[in-house]
Amino acid sequence: MLDIVHLVLFTFLAVIAVAIIRLKDLFAAVMLMGIFSLLSASLFTVMDAVDVAFTEAAVGAGISTILMLATLALTDSKEHPEHNRFQAMPLIAVVLTGAALVYATFDMPRYGDPDAPIHQHVAPRYIEDPGDEIDVPNMVTAVLASYRGYDTWGETTVIFTACVGVMLLLGGHAIVERFRRRKTPVSDGDA
Amino acid sequence: MISHHIPRVLSKLLIPLIMLFALYVQFHGDYGPGGGFQAGVIFGAGIILYTLLFGLDRAKEVFRPRVLEIFVAGGVLLYGGVGLAAIFAGGNFLDYDVLAHDPTHGQHLGILLVELGVGITVAAVMATIFFQFAGRGRTDD
Secondary structure, eight states: HHHHHHHHHHHHHHHHHHHHHHHOHHHHHHHHHHHHHHHHHHHHHHHTTTTHHHHIIIIIIIIHHHHHHHHHHHHBBOOOOOOOOOOOOHHHHHHHHHHHHHHHHHHHHOOOOOOOOGGGTTTHHHHHSSSHHHHSHHHHHHIIIIIIEEEEEEHHHHHHHHHHHHHHHHHHHHHHHHHHHHOOOSSSSSS | OOHHHHHHHHHHHHHHHHHHHHHHHTTTTSSSSHHHHHHHHHHHHHHHHHOOOOOOOHHHHSOOOHHHHHHHHHHHHHHHHHHHHHHHHHSTOGGGGSSSSSSSHHHHHHHHHHHHHHHHHHHHHHHHHHHHHHTTOOOOO
């Protein structure tokens, strides 16, 4: 039963990915990317990764779609390809890389295999000990906020840096104006 | 802007619920799925919905960009502050055990504050980035 759900979701993902590549209308492509994220979120839910599914649904399907649409409003919603003729080299490169990746998956442990190397290192301690050490029922929160607090700290600063970058790129003019107004004491309108 | 009465009225019902749900996800993250990042994104989505329906100017009056900027930095500082507080209490950076008299209580307190910092930063960042995109090409700040 679960295999059928996986199969259907993966088929939809592949179909949508091909459709996004072939579409020239960027507005429709953005909408399809939102659907792609929503399907990924369903896939994560089926795989019992509820926290990741939550994030994917909120960020991938929600915020990024909005930001993409806002970008389209600033630029152009049609793709203008430089040339339409068929090129063999990119196709060969993509097919070879894809084949290498598929070949590499044969060496990977099966999905959900309890003997997989990733489950031998620190995972048993994270699963068994939080009751004594941290006492937080949600294991994911315990790992993210406490065991891996450094990584989450790094991620938060990445988000902060992204915001500063967007503010400087898109609103740089306004920031310069604000400082200029602050420097000249006599000006019409306060800062 | 064209008047969209039905979406506006509906959003007035929805936005408080969205923000309440964000707070639930924020503070219930210890017990169920969710946490600071998800809560921040949901709160930011509420702000963006308000901006889409009521216009950028009105949204900037409700959620002032200057205040949002303070929150963008404030969340990161809260996170780092918890880490530094752990150092001053005699532990390592971000070692919550020493924050309270009991290591488990310290962990609870540390996780709560750290997730709150993440939530504040993410919500403010999402709103700020959207304001920047929506306000691009205008002369006013």
